[in-house]
Amino acid sequence: MRRHIIYILLTYCFTLSSLAANPIKGLLERIDKGASNKFIIEVVNKQGDDFFELDQKGSKVVVRGNNYVNIATGVNWYLKYYAGIQLSWNGMSAKLPKVLPPVKEKKHFQTPLKLRYDFNYCTFSYSMAFWGWDRWEKEIDWMALHGINLPLAVVGEECVWFNMLKDLGYSKKEINEFIAGPAFLAWWEMNNLEGWGGPNPDQWYTQQTILQKKIIKRMREYGIEPVLPGYSGMVPHNAKKKLGLNVSDSELWNGYVRPAFLQPTDSRFQEIAALYYKELEKLFGKANYYSMDPFHEAKGIENVDLDAAGKAVMNAMKKVNPKAVWVVQGWTENPRDEMIKNMKNGDLLILDLFSECRPMWGMQPSIWYRKKGYLQHNWLFCMLENFGANVGLHGRMDQLLHNFYATKNNPLAKHLKGIGLTMEGIENNPVMFELMTELPWREERVTKESWIKEYTAARYGATDNTINEAWSILINGIYNCPQGNNQQGAHESIFCGRPSLNNFQASSWSKMENYYDPTTTEDAARLLLSVADKYHGNNNFEYDLIDIVRQAISDRARIVYNKTIADFKSFDKKSFEIDSQEFLKLLLAQDKLLGTRKEFRVGNWIQQARALGKTQEEKDLYEWNARVQITTWGNRYSANKGGLRDYAHKEWNGILKDFYYKRWEAYWQVLRDVLAGKPMIELDYYAMEEPWTKETNVYSSSPEGDCVTTAKEVFQTAFNR
CATH class of the missing domain: 3.30.379.10 (Chitobiase/beta-hexosaminidase domain 2-like)
Structure with a gap:
């Protein structure tokens, strides 16, 4: 025995x-x-x-x-x-x-495109802020399955900084006033803000250190090269007073104090950098790639010696690993030509962050076009696709294919080394990510029409003419945002913006433009519903069904909104009452529809946050982070004056009914009162929104109702005309 x-x-x-x-x-x-x-x-x-x-x-x-x-x-x-x-x-x-x-x-x-990159700093906050190992294990598998071998790996960067600042004489209180909370770490890492969302409990640093070690270990088992965060000069804004450093003047980012920039000519730059890398290596080891983005969305750097700054950053990294490569985002003015022109080929890898829309590498036309591309430096063709992890069908299929294949014979693309996924949020629009990750492996040029038939057969496990017809509508409409339209991500839901007489985009910087007939998503949804019983229980089909019906309802609501505003301006009280009530009915129908899938429930996001906490206080802090990020984003000033409110809005079950509905109900009442002869009043939206961010009422992550049955019922309610 x-x-x-x-x-x-x-x-x-x-x-x-x-x-x-x-x-x-x-x-x-x-x-x-x-x-x-x-x-x-x-x-x-x-x-x-x-x-x-x-x-x-x-x-x-x-x-x-x-x-x-x-x-x-x-x-x-x-x-x-x-x-x-x-x-x-x-x-x-x-x-x-x-x-x-x-x-x-x-x-x-x-494929000769040997580098396939993944992630934006924002992804780690908008999608991954509250992931544990179970979810990370799935993501690393997803990366391997899709050919990714060079992902950004910044989990636990705050742990390195905590140790470094402690060594420099900062107290725990001072460190926690500098490092942001879990849902806002990305913007701290990108030098945009200090402290917002914190202070983090001691346990946070412990568990994130353990998590990052697991992540890196699994990546390296696959042979995936993690891109670790390097040092590019960020210091707390009070470093001049605290440490006597020669730093840039303090400035604001949408109402938040930004970290300072340590001048590369400061005699202590290399000392601070060496201390950072020592703590990084102690926790997570060395890397062959380090990500650094000095001057990200920065102003007032006219007095910075950019050439010296680039050399200082590069030299500090090379002392750690002489073979290491500096990875930098190609975004707006970055990387400045003055900073990189004297660096040699192979030391820098530039992410052309938005290649499917605004390529900077030298291909015209583009609002960020660089005549000389990225000079002598290696770079990656990247797809940004999503901003703010907003929910919505979106893609640029023709643009993506055209821009990708246009690199083949372009002399300015001779240093192209691969592709990248640089989305701000994931777990959306899987069709676009499947297409992008397949492109390097396809020897012959593919058309969207031929590819989508292969995609649907693989996704649903069958070839179906009705499904192909539905997807043909989508890839020639909402998934085909045209050249010249520079909007940032999805066509935002009318439900999710603060109500006004001129609602269009929900967030401040989306640059939305109409580019597809909103009734076409209804047509696609109707076709899928006609065969839904046949695919009942098919996980991929049911996910897509809910997402596409969701889009159809959102598009219908935008039409109803415009009718309601026209009613108000026409002083048509009867029609206003009918249409405003239809709008609210659509919003509640949307909430019910999205409750059938875990992925579209606010409870999924909030329960992830609470699960990371070990104490009631920790759970409440993480939930507050989760709620604030997807609503006001910041405090009153940054939400209103800074324009950050609703940037990361989510068309999700739970928040639709308890947050967005209340704003719209209140606004329609204001207009109703005006039609009744009362003066127009201005609603204090922040005062309406902030209480929800502080609540801890339970939102379940478990789906409710049958996907197919509910989709049919909701669609009938929305389009019974």
Whole structure:
């Protein structure tokens, strides 16, 4: 008996060791238990382009490639285009067939675009602020499956800073006044603000350190290169007084005091940088890539010696790892030519952050076009796609394809090294991310019309003419934002903006323009509903059904809003009453619809936040962070005067009914009173909004109701005319 137990333990240990040694086996087991037995994984040490191959040996599918990330990409390609299984943010597991469909002819895929980047600093706050290891494990799997091998990895950066500032003589209180809270760390990391959302409890730093170590360990098991945060001169705004440093003058960002910038010519720059890297290495090790964005959205840098600043930042990084590469965002004026012109090729990797809309690398036309591109430096073609993690169907399919393929023979693109996903928020519009991550691997130019048919067959596991018709409408409408339209992300929901007589965009800087017929999303939704019973229980279909019906209702509400305002301006009391009530009815219908999917429930976001807290006080702080970020974003000044309110608005169940509905109900009443002869009053929206941010009423993350049944019911309510 004892010998039997020892045998079982040894077998178990061997299995764990095997999974750790070959991360693809672990990945397959997380997709479906027993799946690793259905594949043969072969690593081929071959120089040159990245590649993967699909092959067959007996009853098993062979996936081979020159590294684990490329093999994972091959696994994903097989699952999509042979087994009809698409793994997505809305579902990272699936039931594989008992016997996998065979690969009848060996297929070879390769790409010279060897760097595939992921994440924006904002992603870590707008989508990932409250993730634990379970969610991060899924995301790293998603990255590997989609060919990502160079992700930004800034979890726990605040832990490095805490230790560094402590070494410099700052007290715990002073440090916590500098470091932002969980939902606002991205803007602290990008030198935009200090302290907002904090102070963080001691436990926060402990758990984030542990989490980042797990993240980096798993990435490196795959062969993924983490891009760690480097040092570019940020110091607390009081560093001149506290440490006697030569720093830039303090300035404001939308009402918040910005951190100061330590002049690179200061004799202590290298000392401070060395201390930072020492603490970074102590916690998370060294990296081959470091991300730094000095002067991000900064003003008043006319007196900065940019050449010296760039050299100081580069030299500090090279002392840590002489082979390290500095990763910098190509955004507005950054990186300034004066800062990078004297650097050598290979030391810098620039992210052309918004290549699908505003390419800066030298391709005309673009409002941020650079005649000489990025000079001698390597760069990545990136898709931004989403701002503020707003909910809404959106894409630039024609622009993305045109701009991507236009790099092939352009001399200014000779230093192109890969692609990047630089969205501010994830878990939305999976169609665009599937397209973008496939482009490097497709040898022949693809059209959106041919690609979408392959996509839907993979996503739903079947070919369906009605579904193809629905998606044809979408890719030629809302998913085809045209060149010249510079809007930032989704066509924002009318429900989510502060009410006025001229509502259009919900956030301050979206640059929205009408570019598609809003009735077309109704047509697409109607087509999907006509076949919904056939796909009942299909996870991907039901997610898309809810999202597309949601968009149709949002678009319908915008039409009803304009009718209601016209009624008011025409002094048509009867029509105003009918249309204003229809608007509110649509809003509540939307709330009910979105309650059927976890992904569209505010409770999912809030419960993630509360789950990270160990004490009641911590849970309440994290929930406050979660609520503030998606509503007022900041305090009264930054929300109103700074324009940050509703930047990260969410068309989600729960917040629609309890937050957005109350604003609209109050506004319609103001107009109703004017029609009754009373004077127009100005609502204090911040006073209406702030109480919700301070509440702790429970929002469940569990879906309620059947997706298909509810979608049919809500659609009938919205479009019964």
